Amino acid sequence: MLKKRIGLMLAWMGVAALVAGAFRYAPEVISVSTSVDGRELPIYCVDTEEPKIALSFDAAWGNEDTQKILEILEKNDVKVTFFMTGGWVEAYPDDVKAIQAAGHDLGNHSENHKNMSQLSDEEKTSELMSVHNKVKELTGVDMQLFRPPYGDYDNDVVLNATANGYYTIQWSVDSLDWKDYGVDAIVETVCEHKALGNGAIILCHNGAKYTAEALDTLITTLKSKGYEFVPISQLIYKDNYHMDHTGKQISDN
Numbered sequence: 664m665l666k667k668r669i670g671l672m673l674a675w676m677g678v679a680a681l682v683a684g685a686f687r688y689a690p691e692v693i694s695v696s697t698s699v700d701g702r703e704l705p706i707y708c709v710d711t712e713e714p715k716i717a718l719s720f721d722a723a724w725g726n727e728d729t730q731k732i733l734e735i736l737e738k739n740d741v742k743v744t745f746f747m748t749g750g751w752v753e754a755y756p757d758d759v760k761a762i763q764a765a766g767h768d769l770g771n772h773s774e775n776h777k778n779m780s781q782l783s784d785e786e787k788t789s790e791l792m793s794v795h796n797k798v799k800e801l802t803g804v805d806m807q808l809f810r811p812p813y814g815d816y817d818n819d820v821v822l823n824a825t826a827n828g829y830y831t832i833q834w835s836v837d838s839l840d841w842k843d844y845g846v847d848a849i850v851e852t853v854c855e856h857k858a859l860g861n862g863a864i865i866l867c868h869n870g871a872k873y874t875a876e877a878l879d880t881l882i883t884t885l886k887s888k889g890y891e892f893v894p895i896s897q898l899i900y901k902d903n904y905h906m907d908h909t910g911k912q913i914s915d916n
Contacts, residue, residue, distance in 0.1 A: 706830060706833065708862045717898045724751070730761075736882075739883070739886075743894060744768035770808040778812065788823060791823070830901075835864050840874045848873075853885070
């Protein structure tokens with residue numbers, strides 16, 4: 664009887680381990696250090712001599728302007744990164760497919776848009792991998808870019824994302840489009856931002872009131888300044904790098 668109970672217990676533990684392990688995804692071992700003076704930092708921008716910048720959109724709620732945004736991006740031959748929540752992916756699967764088909768990055772914005780620093784390690788993993796698996800099923804894409812909701816992170820959030828095969832991405836230029844100040848305000852905020860420069864990552868939102876309307880002018884103005892748009896996956900270094908105290912990613916090559 665005792666042997667039977669032990670056998671059942673070991674079998675249960677094995678199943679539990681498989682279930683827990685199923686959440687983990689590591690297409691590549693991310694072995695670089697993101698630590699600076701004991702702090703784990705996400706990537707805010709990239710140190711590069713090339714005039715490359717990345718435009719990103721957080722997709723968590725509305726969807727009224729996604730098609731218009733995609734049309735403007737195609738017209739201007741610009742590739743960007745969309746960070747999507749699990750709810751948005753479920754609600755708008757055709758748009759997820761359209762974003763991927765257009766050649767844009769698909770990024771993870773968590774399942775439920777919670778403050779990740781307030782969750783347990785298991786909950787953090789679930790928030791990441793629930794969306795990961797939905798997008799994988801829809802598009803075949805294994806996402807590797809994660810933006811924490813509200814920009815909220817601590818050491819554990821960054822380390823958990825790394826353990827799950829993700830680079831944690833913030834931004835250096837905030838468009839403030841969610842404040843609904845208007846088209847001119849969005850363009851001026853981004854194009855005159857003190858942090859705008861080579862390697863900048865720009866934050867926008869789909870579903871914000873004036874973003875789609877401002878997008879064409881925003882792109883043409885930044886191009887006139889000599890910048891080239893690339894998706895975040897093509898801007899960041901994947902290995903052989905370190906971080907400075909501002910969250911700038913610096914190549915070691």
